[in-house]
Amino acid sequence: MAHLDVPGAVLYYETAGHVSGPAVLLMHAGIAHLRMWDPQVAALATHHYVIRFDARGFGRTSVDDVKFSARADAVALLDHLGVERATLIGCDRGGLVALDVAVEHPDRVAGLVTIGAGPSGFPEVELSDAEDALFDSLDQAFNANNPEQISRLEVQLWAVGPLRQEADLDPHFLATAYAMSLDNIEHFTEHPRPQPLDPPASDRVVDITVPALVTVGEFDLTPALAEYEYLLEVLPEASGCRFRGVAHLPSLEHPEEFTRVLVSWLARNNL
Known part of the structure; x- marks a missing residue:
């Protein structure tokens, strides 16, 4: 069990694979914690240094009720592990944070994968x-x-x-x-206060020039589907994948298919 002290929290994290491999940082969805990546870790660790952590308010991470930057937490973990650049892989809120980090700290990001996620500041979408x-x-x-x-x-x-x-x-x-x-x-009774990226990422993601894989589930919610189309349109180096027969958690619902797509994309882009 590994922990990292950051201002106002103690982040719980896990690593797998050899530190000499290209790093991937896995960031979980808002209805999960780092265990959501269990189906992918072994395959990724064959050629990568795999890092995952519980965000504030989730899993085994402990927090105080203070203002914080989710972006700073991710970068602090990379710093702690001596990782200069990583491919960020984020689902839902984890994908939003990944996009924010790519905008705020482009030098730390080698590649980007989003799952059912959109950029901060994305306009509201009418629900069904x-x-x-x-x-x-x-x-x-x-x-x-x-x-x-x-x-x-x-x-x-x-x-x-x-x-x-x-x-x-x-x-x-x-x-x-x-x-x-x-x-x-x-x-549930904790109230850490995330500080948003200012200005938000929605109008700035066009400047993200690293390879990006944008994914979504066929049965995800209307906003996630709209965000998927937007990111595919504006990210300069984006490719897309819509997973059939799943909703918001394709990596957990159809893990073999998701892992195959992810590993293949990483290899094609030398990440």
């Missing part, structure tokens, strides 16, 4: 009626201060999605998604 209904239920759970219900509804919203039924999905995937979300309940 089914998505609106799920968000309304989530709002009610927040108003009732019911963390267990919030946790379950977030999985239903993001991992299952409004267009699918749980009965049609792989039980192991569902159990894993629910377990990770429930793990984060202990952080």
Whole structure:
């Protein structure tokens, strides 16, 4: 178990592979923690130095209720491990942070992979009626201060999605998604205050010139699908992949396919 002291927090992190390999930094989704990358670590560690950590408010990281920069946390971990440049791989909120880091610290980023993620400052996208209904239920759970219900509804919203039924999905995937979300309940009373990138990344990602792989699940929410199209259009060196039959967590729901796409893309780009 490895920890890094940063201002206002103790970050929990794990590494795999040899330090001489090209580094990849894995950043998890907002309904998960670093365990979401378990299916990918072994394959990546064959040729890469794999770094992953629990962000503030998640997993085994402990925090104080202070202002902080998620970007600074990621860079501090790279500094601590002696990594000058890494390929950043982020899902959901992790992808947003990866884009922010690429904008703020371009010298630290060798490549970029986003999964169901968009840049900070991206304009609001109109939701479907089914998505609106799920968000309304989530709002009610927040108003009732019911963390267990919030946790379950977030999985239903993001991992299952409004267009699918749980009965049609792989039980192991569902159990894993629910377990990770429930793990984060202990952080429900914490209130670290992330400081946004200013100006935000939405109008600045055009300056990201490293190779980028932009991905999304077929059944992800409307905003994630819109962000996918936007990033493909504006990132100068972007290629895209839309994973069929999955929602917000393709790396966990269809891990073999996702890993194959990721490893192949890393090899093609010498990352």
